[in-house]
Each structure stands twice: as structure tokens, then as C-alpha cells.
Amino acid sequence: MRTALGVVGTLLAWYALAFVPPAAVAIAVGEPPWPFLVTGSAVALTGLALRRLTGPRPPLGVREGFLVVVAVWLLAPAFGAVPFLLGDVPQLDRPADAWFEAMSGFTATGATVVTDLDALGTDMLFWRQLSHWLGGAGIIVLALAVLPRLRIGGRELLRSELPGPVEIETLGETVRGTARRLWKVYLAVTAAGVLALAALGWAGLDRRMGLFEAFSYATSAVSLGGFAPHDDSARGLAPVTQWVLCGLMAVAGVNLLQLYRLAALRQVRAAARDEELRTYAVLLVVASGVVAAELWAAGDAGGAGALRHGAFQAVSVMTTTGFATVDWAVWGTVATLTLLALMFVGACAGSASGSVKVVRHLVLLRFTRRELEQAVHPDAVLPVRVSGRVIGARVLRSVLLFALLYLLVLAVGTFCLTLDAGTATGAGAGGDGVFTALGAAAACLGNVGPAFGELGPSGSYAPLGAVSKVVLGALMLLGRIEIVPLAVLLRRGYWRA
Numbered sequence: 207m208r209t210a211l212g213v214v215g216t217l218l219a220w221y222a223l224a225f226v227p228p229a230a231v232a233i234a235v236g237e238p239p240w241p242f243l244v245t246g247s248a249v250a251l252t253g254l255a256l257r258r259l260t261g262p263r264p265p266l267g268v269r270e271g272f273l274v275v276v277a278v279w280l281l282a283p284a285f286g287a288v289p290f291l292l293g294d295v296p297q298l299d300r301p302a303d304a305w306f307e308a309m310s311g312f313t314a315t316g317a318t319v320v321t322d323l324d325a326l327g328t329d330m331l332f333w334r335q336l337s338h339w340l341g342g343a344g345i346i347v348l349a350l351a352v353l354p355r356l357r358i359g360g361r362e363l364l365r366s367e368l369p370g371p372v373e374i375e376t377l378g379e380t381v382r383g384t385a386r387r388l389w390k391v392y393l394a395v396t397a398a399g400v401l402a403l404a405a406l407g408w409a410g411l412d413r414r415m416g417l418f419e420a421f422s423y424a425t426s427a428v429s430l431g432g433f434a435p436h437d438d439s440a441r442g443l444a445p446v447t448q449w450v451l452c453g454l455m456a457v458a459g460v461n462l463l464q465l466y467r468l469a470a471l472r473q474v475r476a477a478a479r480d481e482e483l484r485t486y487a488v489l490l491v492v493a494s495g496v497v498a499a500e501l502w503a504a505g506d507a508g509g510a511g512a513l514r515h516g517a518f519q520a521v522s523v524m525t526t527t528g529f530a531t532v533d534w535a536v537w538g539t540v541a542t543l544t545l546l547a548l549m550f551v552g553a554c555a556g557s558a559s560g561s562v563k564v565v566r567h568l569v570l571l572r573f574t575r576r577e578l579e580q581a582v583h584p585d586a587v588l589p590v591r592v593s594g595r596v597i598g599a600r601v602l603r604s605v606l607l608f609a610l611l612y613l614l615v616l617a618v619g620t621f622c623l624t625l626d627a628g629t630a631t632g633a634g635a636g637g638d639g640v641f642t643a644l645g646a647a648a649a650c651l652g653n654v655g656p657a658f659g660e661l662g663p664s665g666s667y668a669p670l671g672a673v674s675k676v677v678l679g680a681l682m683l684l685g686r687i688e689i690v691p692l693a694v695l696l697r698r699g700y701w702r703a
Contacts, residue, residue: 209267213274214256214277218249218253219257222246223246224340225249228289228329231332235327237329244292245288275687276687283312284305286333287309295327297322298319300672305679306675306678307320307334308337310655310679311337311338311431312340313682314432315432315649320666321666321668331435335426339428342431344558388462388463399420400421400425402424403415403419403447403451404416404417404420411447415443418435423440423443428458428558430458431558432656439663460553460554461557464477482565482568493544496520499516504538504540526549534662535658535661536662546645549649560652568592569605572592572597573605573606576589608688611693616648623646624643626671642657645657
């Protein structure tokens with residue numbers, strides 16, 4: 207416990223620096239910077255106090271790593287909501303709303319309770335986007351990249367933080383070196399995205415794309431978050447800009463380790479042999495074609511428009527970004543169910559994506575096929591393989607456990623939302639209300655953001671009651687940390703040992 211609190215204190219001390227850029231932006235645009243300076247000071251003092259109170263500590267282990275991950279992802283949104291409350295933002299002046307927005311930002315979900323983004327100051331919009339970007343990279347990965355003192359035990363933190371069953375040992379001798387490489391990839395993709403989008407504005411191809419808009423859309427796309435600086439998400443952008451965003455989301459959905467191998471080590475053959483990457487690419491193409499065909503057949507769009515909107519929405523939902531070029535809440539049943547199914551797919555493990563992840567689906571399919579084969583040939587030895595590697599029993603158990611917990615949490619979340627009859631969604635009355643609750647739970651647990659009905663891309667989560675917002679915020683958190691760390695902490699045996 208003492209070790210975990212000490213590491214949390216160190217991470218909070220570094221997290222305090224995140225409040226400096228929005229304070230600088232506030233000064234630049236003539237807004238008061240004190241909400242960010244006060245919050246940053248409180249975060250720094252809390253972190254330094256935890257470090258001093260814990261004193262000398264033993265090395266960080268796996269058990270403490272679970273506690274650190276959960277504590278940081280609880281504290282970061284809690285402190286991140288304070289500037290909204292101190293800044294006198296009318297749409298975020300209630301604690302539940304401010305916490306929901308901050309949780310959505312740091313978990314890179316993209317669900318919002320703000321109904322008029324133009325009414326927010328540039329400093330608050332910048333803070334929303336920055337929370338997305340930091341959350342997408344992972345606060346703990348960021349800290350590992352700059353804190354030499356976390357070299358001991360840091361591997362447990364990195365393994366707990368990177369979503370999905372990924373391998374981290376092959377990128378460096380130390381976890382600090384691995385984290386730095388991941389951070390460089392994240393920075394490079396972000397910089398490339400900002401420059402590409404800004405160039406469209408400079409060239410006159412999209413006059414709406416200024417430097418701030420380029421920063422906002424790029425950080426959201428790279429973090430697979432979905433926050434936008436305007437109420438219409440990506441609907442008002444030029445077609446060429448939407449295509450660039452679509453490609454940026456698709457790249458950001460690739461495992462960061464694979465991106466490093468491709469860009470820095472030029473290991474093209476190794477990446478081509480990666481079964482998850484190949485499956486991810488195939489699913490994006492197939493899903494884009496299916497949604498485009500549905501749009502064309504239903505008459506919602508035609509020709510190039512159907513292809514663009516279909517590809518954009520399929521990539522956006524499957525990578526759990528949540529950007530929208532059209533309001534998919536008004537689509538027909540088949541298209542709606544297709545997007546709902548994509549919410550359960552996710553991108554590659556080791557990316558900022560939420561949901562189940564492609565590699566877990568591969569493992570589950572191979573496991574199911576193996577069990578069916580052994581039902582016919584009980585004496586056959588049939589190992590489960592992905593990318594030529596044998597998946598051990600421990601990994602199989604973890605994947606099965608995650609899948610069961612994911613479905614259980616989704617069911618409980620949907621049930622709680624349905625019971626909260628005080629919301630404006632009608633959840634709790636009839637089949638439409640249950641489907642809306644299911645869509646909202648799936649969108650928040652999968653870190654997608656927009657759902658269906660009034661909670662779709664053209665709406666917001668503002669009409670929901672405080673209970674529903676807390677439930678959905680908890681689902682965002684569980685989706686970001688992938689359920690297991692919190693489930694471990696809730697066991698009495700964890701605290702007794």
C-alpha cells in the first residue's frame with residue numbers, strides 16, 4: 207500500500223504540469239488562468255504530500271500496480287473536472303456534469319454533456335482536447351517515459367496500462383526505454399496529424415481548418431477519443447479533411463509497438479506476419495464496404511458520398527473514436543445494428559482504443575474452434591495459435607475472464623440505466639428505451655462516445671439524470687482500465703494478503 211501511494215504521489219506531481227498549457231492558453235486569449243493554476247497547485251501539493259508521507263518504499267510489484275492504475279484513473283478525472291467548476295462554465299457547473307466530461311476526456315471516450323461548444327472559451331476547449339490526448343497515451347506510460355525512479359517495478363505498471371494482451375519485452379532492455387519509444391510514436395503520429403490537417407486549411411481545401419481546429423481534431427483522432435471543437439463533430443469538414451481524419455484514426459488504431467517496428471525498425475515483414483494487424487485491416491475494409499452498401503441501398507447517400515460516410519463511420523466506431531460525418535442515429539435498423547456490432551470489436555491491443563480488441567476476438571475464435579475439434583477428437587493435442595505463437599493457458603484464462611466480465615458489466619450497466627426512469631431517454635419504458643440504454647452502455651464501456659437516439663452524434667448526454675451519468679462514467683473508467691484491475695481490488699483477499 208505504501209509503495210502504491212508513493213508512486214501515485216509521484217505521478218500526480220508530474221500530472222500537475224498538464225495544467226500549465228491551458229493556463230498559458232487562457233492568458234493568450236484573455237481568459238483568467240487561475241482555475242488551471244489553482245487546480246495544478248492542488249494536484250502538485252497532493253502528490254508531494256503522498257510522496258513525503260510514504261517515505262522509503264520497497265519496489266513496486268504486480269499487486270501494487272493494480273492499485274496504482276485504478277487510483278490514477280480515478281484521481282485524474284476528479285482533478286480534471288475542477289477547472290470546469292472553478293471556471294464558471296454554465297454547461298459544466300454541476301459536479302456530476304463536470305466529472306462526466308472529465309472522465310470522458312481522460313478515458314478518450316468522447317461522450318459529452320455540452321450542448322453548445324461555441325459557448326465554451328478557448329481555454330476550456332483546449333483543456334478538453336488535452337485531457338483526451340493525455341488519456342489516450344496513458345498517464346502512466348507518460349510518467350514511465352520521464353521518471354527514471356520507476357525503472358524498478360515499472361514493467362508491471364506498463365503491462366497493466368497497455369490495453370490488451372500485448373508483449374512489451376522486445377522494444378528495450380528497460381521499461382523506461384520501451385515507454386519512451388511508445389511516447390515518441392504517439393508524438394510523431396500526433397504531429398503528423400496536426401500538420402496534415404493544418405495544411406488542408408493553409409491550402410484552402412478546408413477553410414474551416416485553422417491551427418486550433420487542426421490540433422483539436424488531430425489529438426482526438428490520435429487518442430481515438432472523439433471530442434471536437436464544434437457541435438457538429440466532423441460533419442462540417444470538407445470531404446478531403448474527412449478522408450484524412452479517417453486515415454488518421456485507422457493508423458492510430460494500430461498497436462503502438464507495431465507502429466514503432468514499422469516506422470523506426472523498418473520491420474515490414476514482421477508487421478505483415480502479425481495476424482491481429484491483418485485482421486484489423488480486413489475488418490476495417492469489410493465494415494466500411496458493408497456500411498457504405500447499406501447507406502446506398504437505403505438511399506441515405508449515393509456514390510462517393512456513401513463510400514466516404516460508410517468508411518468514416520465504420521472506422522470511427524470500430525476504433526472507438528466516435529467522430530461522425532452524419533447522424534447515424536437516424537439510420538435504418540441494419541445500419542444501426544452494424545454500428546452496434548462494431549462497438550464490440552475495437553482496434554488493436556496496445557493502441558488507445560477501447561472495447562474488446564481484435565486480438566481477443568482472434569483468441570476466442572481459435573479457442574472455440576479448438577474446443578469443437580476436441581469434442582470430436584478428445585485425444586488430439588490442438589494448441590491455440592495467433593500469429594504463429596502458442597497461446598498459453600494463462601492468457602486463455604485472462605481473455606475468457608475479460609470477455610465474461612465485459613458482458614457482465616454491460617448487462618449490469620444496461621440494467622441500471624433502464625431502471626433510472628428519470629432520464630430523458632425513456633429508458634425503462636418499452637423496447638426502444640432498453641435499446642437506448644444498451645447502446646449508451648456499450649458506447650461508454652467501449653469508450654466509443656456517441657450512442658443512438660437522443661444520445662447520438664447530434665445529441666448529447668445532457669438530458670440524463672445524475673445517476674445515469676455516474677453509471678456511464680463508471681463504465682468509461684472500467685472500459686479504459688479493462689475491468690480486471692478494479693475487479694481485483696474489490697476482492698477481500700487482495701487487501702488481506
